[in-house]
Amino acid sequence: MKAFDLNDIMVQLRTALEQDNLDAAIQTLEILRSPDQADLFAELDEDEQIALLAQLSPATSADILEELEDEDAAELVLALPTETASRIVDEMAADEAADLLSEIEPEQARAILARLEDPEEIHPLLLHPDDSAGGLMSSEFLALRRRMTAGDALRAIRQWKEEDEPVHDLFVVDAERHLCGQVSLRQLLVADPATPLLELLDPDMIAVPVGTDQEECARLMSRYDLLALPVVDHNNVLLGVITIDDVVDVLEQEATEDFQRLGGAEPLEQPYLSTGVLTIARKRVGWLMLLFVTESLTGTVLRHFENELQAAVALAFFVPLLIGTGGNAGSQTTSTIIRALAVGDISMRDGLLALWHELRVGLLLGLGMSLFAFVRALTWGTDDRLALTVAIAIFTIVIWANALGALLPILAARLRIDPTVVSGPVMSTLVDATGLFIYFTMARLILGL
Amino acid sequence: MKAFDLNDIMVQLRTALEQDNLDAAIQTLEILRSPDQADLFAELDEDEQIALLAQLSPATSADILEELEDEDAAELVLALPTETASRIVDEMAADEAADLLSEIEPEQARAILARLEDPEEIHPLLLHPDDSAGGLMSSEFLALRRRMTAGDALRAIRQWKEEDEPVHDLFVVDAERHLCGQVSLRQLLVADPATPLLELLDPDMIAVPVGTDQEECARLMSRYDLLALPVVDHNNVLLGVITIDDVVDVLEQEATEDFQRLGGAEPLEQPYLSTGVLTIARKRVGWLMLLFVTESLTGTVLRHFENELQAAVALAFFVPLLIGTGGNAGSQTTSTIIRALAVGDISMRDGLLALWHELRVGLLLGLGMSLFAFVRALTWGTDDRLALTVAIAIFTIVIWANALGALLPILAARLRIDPTVVSGPVMSTLVDATGLFIYFTMARLILGL
Numbered sequence: 001m002k003a004f005d006l007n008d009i010m011v012q013l014r015t016a017l018e019q020d021n022l023d024a025a026i027q028t029l030e031i032l033r034s035p036d037q038a039d040l041f042a043e044l045d046e047d048e049q050i051a052l053l054a055q056l057s058p059a060t061s062a063d064i065l066e067e068l069e070d071e072d073a074a075e076l077v078l079a080l081p082t083e084t085a086s087r088i089v090d091e092m093a094a095d096e097a098a099d100l101l102s103e104i105e106p107e108q109a110r111a112i113l114a115r116l117e118d119p120e121e122i123h124p125l126l127l128h129p130d131d132s133a134g135g136l137m138s139s140e141f142l143a144l145r146r147r148m149t150a151g152d153a154l155r156a157i158r159q160w161k162e163e164d165e166p167v168h169d170l171f172v173v174d175a176e177r178h179l180c181g182q183v184s185l186r187q188l189l190v191a192d193p194a195t196p197l198l199e200l201l202d203p204d205m206i207a208v209p210v211g212t213d214q215e216e217c218a219r220l221m222s223r224y225d226l227l228a229l230p231v232v233d234h235n236n237v238l239l240g241v242i243t244i245d246d247v248v249d250v251l252e253q254e255a256t257e258d259f260q261r262l263g264g265a266e267p268l269e270q271p272y273l274s275t276g277v278l279t280i281a282r283k284r285v286g287w288l289m290l291l292f293v294t295e296s297l298t299g300t301v302l303r304h305f306e307n308e309l310q311a312a313v314a315l316a317f318f319v320p321l322l323i324g325t326g327g328n329a330g331s332q333t334t335s336t337i338i339r340a341l342a343v344g345d346i347s348m349r350d351g352l353l354a355l356w357h358e359l360r361v362g363l364l365l366g367l368g369m370s371l372f373a374f375v376r377a378l379t380w381g382t383d384d385r386l387a388l389t390v391a392i393a394i395f396t397i398v399i400w401a402n403a404l405g406a407l408l409p410i411l412a413a414r415l416r417i418d419p420t421v422v423s424g425p426v427m428s429t430l431v432d433a434t435g436l437f438i439y440f441t442m443a444r445l446i447l448g449l
Numbered sequence: 450m451k452a453f454d455l456n457d458i459m460v461q462l463r464t465a466l467e468q469d470n471l472d473a474a475i476q477t478l479e480i481l482r483s484p485d486q487a488d489l490f491a492e493l494d495e496d497e498q499i500a501l502l503a504q505l506s507p508a509t510s511a512d513i514l515e516e517l518e519d520e521d522a523a524e525l526v527l528a529l530p531t532e533t534a535s536r537i538v539d540e541m542a543a544d545e546a547a548d549l550l551s552e553i554e555p556e557q558a559r560a561i562l563a564r565l566e567d568p569e570e571i572h573p574l575l576l577h578p579d580d581s582a583g584g585l586m587s588s589e590f591l592a593l594r595r596r597m598t599a600g601d602a603l604r605a606i607r608q609w610k611e612e613d614e615p616v617h618d619l620f621v622v623d624a625e626r627h628l629c630g631q632v633s634l635r636q637l638l639v640a641d642p643a644t645p646l647l648e649l650l651d652p653d654m655i656a657v658p659v660g661t662d663q664e665e666c667a668r669l670m671s672r673y674d675l676l677a678l679p680v681v682d683h684n685n686v687l688l689g690v691i692t693i694d695d696v697v698d699v700l701e702q703e704a705t706e707d708f709q710r711l712g713g714a715e716p717l718e719q720p721y722l723s724t725g726v727l728t729i730a731r732k733r734v735g736w737l738m739l740l741f742v743t744e745s746l747t748g749t750v751l752r753h754f755e756n757e758l759q760a761a762v763a764l765a766f767f768v769p770l771l772i773g774t775g776g777n778a779g780s781q782t783t784s785t786i787i788r789a790l791a792v793g794d795i796s797m798r799d800g801l802l803a804l805w806h807e808l809r810v811g812l813l814l815g816l817g818m819s820l821f822a823f824v825r826a827l828t829w830g831t832d833d834r835l836a837l838t839v840a841i842a843i844f845t846i847v848i849w850a851n852a853l854g855a856l857l858p859i860l861a862a863r864l865r866i867d868p869t870v871v872s873g874p875v876m877s878t879l880v881d882a883t884g885l886f887i888y889f890t891m892a893r894l895i896l897g898l
Contacts, residue, residue, distance in 0.1 A: 035672050158639050167635050168617040168676075185634055186616050190607050222701065223484050225694040227617075227676065244693055245674040248700065252671065255704040256788050262711060263784025263873060264777055272789035273799070277806060281813040284781045288814060289821060291777050296825060298769035309762050316758060316765045320747035320881050323769055327776075328713055328740050328874040332733045335712025339705050340721035350722070357726060364730040365737060372738055376745060424712060424873035425777040432769050 010040050017048055022055050030060060038067030050079045053088065062091035065100065069270055074103035077112070086115035093164070094118075095138045095246070098125035124239065133217050134210040136250065137231040137240030140165050143173045144197060146180050151193030157185065166243055169228040172201045179207055179230055179238040207232050210239055217242055218250045219344070258342060261418070262335055264291070264425030291425055297433035298323075305440040308449040314382065315443055318390050319436065321373075326397040326435040327428030329365060333358055333405025334427045338419045341409060351410040355403060362402030370395035389446045393439040400438065401431045459489050466497055471504050479509060487516030499528050502537065511540035514549065518719055523552035526561070535564035542613070543567075544587045544695070547574035573688065582666050583659040585699065586680040586689030589614050592622045593646060595629050600642030606634065618677040620687055621650045628656055628679055628687040656681050659688055666691055667699045668793070707791060710867070711784055713740070713874030740874055746882035747772075754889040757898040763831065764892055767839050768885065770822075775846040775884040776877030778814060782807055782854025783876045787868045790858060800859040804852060811851030819844035838895045842888040849887065850880045 009028060016024035029037050029052070041049060041064050053061045053076060065073040065088065077085045077100065089097050089112055101109040101122065113119045121139045128134025142160045144153050157167055170188070172180045181201030191200055207230040208217055221229050221244060229242040257267035266283040268275045302309065302319075309315055337354060340346045346354055370391040377387035405427055409419035443449060458477060465473035478486050478501070490498060490513050502510045502525060514522040514537065526534045526549065538546050538561055550558040550571065562568045570588045577583025591609045593602050606616055619637075621629045630650030640649055656679040657666055670678050670693060678691040706716035715732040717724045751758065751768075758764055786803060789795045795803055819840040826836035854876055858868035892898060 033673060154638065157635070166617070166676075168615070185638075186606070189603065189634075189638070222694075222697045224482060225697075227615075227693070244676070244697070245671075248671045248674075248693070248697060251697065251700055251704075252792055255700075256792060258708070259711065259784050259788040260781075262708065263780045263782075265781040265785065268785070271792075271794035272785060273795055273802060273806065277809040277813065280785075280806075280810045281817075284778070284810070285814055285817055288774065288777055288781070288818060292770065292774055292818065292821065292825075295770050295773045296829075298773070299766045299829070302766045302769075306762060309765060313755060313758050313762070316768070317748040317751045319765070319768060320751075320772055320885065321741065321744045324744040324747070324878060324881055325737065325741055327877060328737055329733075331712045331872075331874050332709075332714040332737070333712075335708050336714065336717070336721060336729075339708040343701060343705060345720040346722055353722065357722065357729075360726040361729045361733070364726065365734055368730075368734055369737060369741065372741065376741075380745075380748070423780075425780050428776060428877060429773060432773055436769065 006036055006040060009036075010043065013040055013044075017044070022051060025052065026056055029056065034060075034063035035067055038064045042068065042072075046076075046079070049076055053080060054084050058087040058091045061088045066092055066096040069274065070099045070103045071270070072274070073100050078104060078108060082111050082115065086112050090116050090118075093138060094121040094140050095125055095136065095240075098122050099130065099135070102126060102130070128210060131214045132210065133208045133212040133214065133229075133231045133242060134239070136214050136217060136246050137210075137242045138165065138246075139240045141241040142167060142170060143177065143238055144170050144183070146172055146174045146197060146201075148172075148197045149193060150188045150191040150195045150197065150200060153183070153188050153197060154193070157188075166228065169226075171205075171228075171230050171238055171241065172197055173238050177237045179232050179236055181205060182230070205230070207236075208242075209234065214250045215254055218247045218254070221247045222251065258338070258420050261420035262338065262423050264288075264423040287423075287425065291429045294429050295432060298436055301433055301436040301440070305436075305443075308440055308443055308447075311449050312386070312443075312447065314386060315440070318377070318386075319439070322390065322393055322397060322439050323428075323432040323435040325369060325373075325394060326401045326431040327424075329362070329369075329398045330401035330405040330427035330431045331424035333361075333402050334409055334422050335424065337406055337409045338422065341413055341419050346410075348410060348413045351407065351414070354406045354410060358402040358406035359399065362399035365402070366395040366398035369398055385447055386443075389439070389442050392446070393435075393442045396438050396442070397431065397435045400434065401427070404430060455485055455489060458485075459492065462489055462493075466493070471500060474501065475505055478505070483509075483512035484516055487513045491517065491521075495525075495528070498525055502529060503533050507536040507540045510537045515541055515545040518723065519548045519552050520719070521723075522549050527553060527557060531560050531564065535561050539565050539567075542587060543570040543589050544574055544585065544689075547571050548579065548584070551575060551579070577659060580663045581659065582657045582661040582663065582678075582680045582691060583688070585663050585666060585695050586659075586691045587614065587695075588689045590690040591616060591619060592626065592687055593619050593632070595621055595623045595646060595650075597621075597646045598642060599637045599640040599644045599646065599649060602632070602637050602646060603642070606637075615677065615692055618675075620654075620677075620679050620690065621646055622687050626686045628681050628685055630654060631679070654679070656685075657691075658683065663699050664703055667696045667703070670696045671700065707787070707869050710869035711787065711872050713737075713872040736872075736874065740878045743878050744881060747885055750882055750885040750889070754885075754892075757889055757892055757896075760898050761835070761892075761896065763835060764889070767826070767835075768888070771839065771842055771846060771888050772877075772881040772884040774818060774822075774843060775850040775880040776873075778811070778818075778847045779850035779854040779876035779880045780873035782810075782851050783858055783871050784873065786855055786858045787871065790862055790868050795859075797859060797862045800856065800863070803855045803859060807851040807855035808848065811848035814851070815844040815847035818847055834896055835892075838888070838891050841895070842884075842891045845887050845891070846880065846884045849883065850876070853879060 013025055013028045125139055140162050168185050170183050174180055181203040182205040183201045187200050206220055210231050210233055227244045230238055231240045233239055260267040264287050373394045374387050374391035377390050408422040412419045412422055462474055462477045574588055589611050617634050619632050623629055630652040631654035632650045636649050659680050659682055676693045679687055680689045682688055709716040713736050822843045823836050823840035826839050857871040861868045861871055
């Protein structure tokens with residue numbers, strides 16, 4: 001019942017391959033489910049992978065390729081004879097096949113497409129961007145005709161050959177393939193076979209235009225608990241259907257991108273360990289340099305207060321502590337606000353509401369932290385007035401960091417910039433220079449420097 | 450086809466309520482889908498909400514309550530007469546009803562349970578923790594019997610009264626309700642009605658024990674593209690079924706929690722704006738104080754190098770810049786590694802692999818940043834040897850931050866601690882003190898202080 005122990009099976013697979021026993025290797029793989037097959041497969045050498053793909057049934061090879069990253073799958077397909085490659089691609093789901101072919105040189109993709117049984121299923125999918133409804137949808141779906149009865153519809157479902165495609169939600173079209181409504185398999189089953197579809201269908205289902213962003217499709221399916229979402233062109237002609245399993249992948253992918261952005265890096269397009277060191281460095285260096293330039297403002301502030309620093313070197317001891325606490329408070333706020341925007345808990349219009357919320361949170365945290373810092377500074381043997389300066393500075397900096405952390409992501413969203421640009425590192429950097437300014441100004445006032 | 454304009458409808462709803470026209474308000478709400486109904490409903494005053502719940506059809510009230518946060522729904526239910534409350538809870542999905550009742554005092558929950566039509570559907574669900582398979586599953590499912598034929602099964606489906614529960618994947622049990630296998634509605638439809646279920650069912654489906662963590666259930670359903678996941682007890686007796694829509698919510702909720710932890714705060718249990726200021730402050734202050742204490746190490750390091758600072762105050766100008774860059778590099782690494790662990794791109798055993806990857810990324814970034822910093826320091830009119838100190842320090846700090854950012858989350862995972870504890874703020878704080886130590890040691894060596 002449980003998933004197999006993949007480590008044991010990997011040992012069997014390696015042994016079979018070392019003995020050049022391809023049949024045993026194939027038998028070992030074929031008892032697994034495709035995500036597990038793909039995991040083991042990915043650990044093999046490229047020549048072993050190519051040998052296996054050529055010998056496995058085209059359906060199994062197709063399942064494995066669907067699970068791999070598009071780029072890796074494309075590389076393998078190119079290493080196979082065109083004839084074999086086409087037989088495998090023919091068995092892939094149309095949307096996955098289109099994603100794979102879009103990674104290949106047009107000429108070679110055409111050679112493969114030319115040998116497919118149903119190239120017309122894949123062709124239209126190649127036209128849409130990967131991250132749009134058109135790139136996500138499957139073109140293999142069963143469209144019921146409006147004039148059918150429930151009995152006709154059940155017969156059509158029984159005869160439909162695409163065994164792997166889901167049929168729980170079915171869409172109904174007219175003679176020009178305009179989307180008219182939705183009906184569930186269960187409704188068809190329960191209804192009298194003579195009932196016209198027109199009486200059963202729900203004309204008020206949610207559909208999306210083909211260019212809709214994949215994140216919006218995911219949001220709609222998640223909000224309205226949809227298992228299937230129809231995709232239409234500007235004339236309301238049904239082009240394809242997005243299924244929930246694709247959307248689960250989109251949600252994970254978008255969360256991963258947001259995570260990496262929140263850490264202050266451009267998102268990687270491939271899984272971590274498959275991404276080259278140079279690519280990772282390139283995705284990070286831009287932000288690192290931009291933040292460095294911004295952060296050098298701290299140097300300007302410190303120079304500006306050079307005399308104060310000369311007069312009381314002890315002031316410097318608290319610099320990392322103060323700006324660090326400000327950066328932490330800002331990070332806490334901004335990550336909460338960014339996620340609340342992403343899942344729709346707050347909207348772009350809630351800027352003032354969020355600011356008011358965070359000002360009060362900042363007031364509480366600022367009070368707590370300044371008391372804490374005051375006691376800590378005194379027990380460290382710091383002069384009273386310096387301890388007071390530190391306490392008042394930390395109070396002000398925390399409130400300032402919370403306000404900035406609430407406002408900036410919402411401001412970014414209003415300017416149609418991805419709010420995740422206001423990452424933790426960006427917040428720390430912005431709070432550092434302003435925090436120093438606050439600290440030294442307080443020092444001037446309180447210590448009379 | 451598209452979602453309605455909720456703002457317009459909100460205006461209609463408010464107008465109707467101000468004119469005390471409850472019927473018009475109900476008509477306005479009933480044309481909407483339940484997530485939209487709940488959104489508008491949540492904006493009303495509590496007495497308006499209670500009046501509406503009592504007047505809407507129990508099914509609509511149940512749909513709205515299912516969409517609200519459990520705590521808010523429980524509060525409303527308590528404000529209704531027990532009779533009305535029971536009628537509404539009766540219409541709720543059993544898993545949602547159980548979540549709601551678990552928020553209520555046992556005595557009041559018992560009073561409601563006593564009046565339900567099918568209390569035995571909800572009862573067992575109350576025993577399992579909210580975040581386990583048992584808390585997530587629905588107990589309203591149709592179990593097919595092993596001795597049935599395909600025709601018997603279709604008849605059972607036609608007669609099943611739970612209209613809202615899905616029937617695309619059906620589970621087969623023996624006379625003692627042990628789980629024997631899975632069959633899809635489509636298979637039943639295509640098969641000859643006389644075919645025994647035993648010939649159709651897949652005995653090798655994935656099932657989970659009732660105590661499985663909800664995150665693991667979500668991972669399995671997402672990995673194997675499952676629409677339904679059966680939940681069994683230790684004797685393999687089928688207790689319930691988890692459906693994909695619940696898992697989509699779990700994935701979103703877990704990502705939200707990871708986000709907040711990554712920002713250095715404990716996750717909130719409620720949506721942002723519904724969480725009180727005091728609760729938010731409480732969720733953040735612990736980390737803020739812990740980080741403050743750790744960060745005060747920077748003060749110790751700076752004191753240790755007090756003589757060097759006295760001799761060259763210009764050294765202080767670069768402190769925030771250097772430790773800021775280290776913190777940023779560490780944040781970039783740790784957020785990438787944490788997410789790669791969460792989605793399974795790397796496993797706990799890949800510690801050395803990730804370290805090797807990040808050491809090379811750090812080498813590249815360190816080289817780039819140190820060159821950049823050297824030029825920047827010179828153009829600022831800094832003394833050559835100080836500029837060289839800064840460049841070498843930044844090179845070392847970036848590599849160090851990358852190594853730490855790769856190792857710590859994996860180490861946490863191995864110690865069975867949630868890797869998100871190594872948040873951006875934690876990384877910055879850890880890198881700050883060590884970064885200062887590196888910087889001043891370099892200064893001592895190069896400047897001969």
